[in-house]
Amino acid sequence: MAYFHVDSASPTPIYAQLDRSIRAAIATGELEPGTQLPTVRQLAVDLAVNANTVARVYTQLERDGILETRRGVGTFVRDLPLPQPARARRERELRELIRRFIGDAALLGFTLPELVDQLRNEEKK
Amino acid sequence: MAYFHVDSASPTPIYAQLDRSIRAAIATGELEPGTQLPTVRQLAVDLAVNANTVARVYTQLERDGILETRRGVGTFVRDLPLPQPARARRERELRELIRRFIGDAALLGFTLPELVDQLRNEEKK
């Protein structure tokens, strides 16, 4: 299973990519509460990344209450709901997200109407 | 003028954020060919960033043929069209962009239909 995505060529550090990737998978429901994540060593192999890097991400996510680890068993998604940022922040950060999304897509030569179309296609899945 | 955005708290390096920010502004037409960018030192002050960091971004963008610099004068947007990646890449990278966009928005608690709405609002500007 090709769970998460990291790009070692990206300027964004691997740990940050993996962190976001896991959080996003949980937030979208791809990863349900109770699901077991790949082991530290296994995921390190799958992503072609050092085990320490994976371990640190798991540790951090556990500190944040998003994962739960049991030694000798594995790491699991907690069933606690993710805390939501305050409304004002949400709005502001969404604007920033949209701004970046449009900008990045423009770099690829895509226009706004095309993006709307593509996003609507995603809805039908 | 609040030209570009960088967040020194972000794990993504400042130079990468600024690079993307400038490219995006040009790609979307916010920055037209011939426009003068802020001076290295000025932008460094505006963004609360070291001048060397800004200078390296300008230098790199000039090497890529996106900017044009004249000593004692300033740095300007070139009027050459930006080279487009191959079609296959475009599609693939767009998928990745969308995937990340949806994931990041989910972290803020936004659902796909909401994103479509917001994007359509952007069209009316």
Added chain:
DNA sequence: CGTATTGTCCCAATGTAATAGTACAAGTGC
């Protein structure tokens, strides 16, 4: 010409990211 402006270059110092390798701790299951 002299001065200010702008980009360019270099150096030293600091902090962070990532890798590699090894060892340990706490559980599972035979």
Added chain:
DNA sequence: GCACTTGTACTATTACATTGGGACAATACG
């Protein structure tokens, strides 16, 4: 008990990003 799996911890090393400061080069301007 014993072997195995899993997470955790540590050290050392390499590379990169960023900062601060200083100096230089080319151009504009009076």
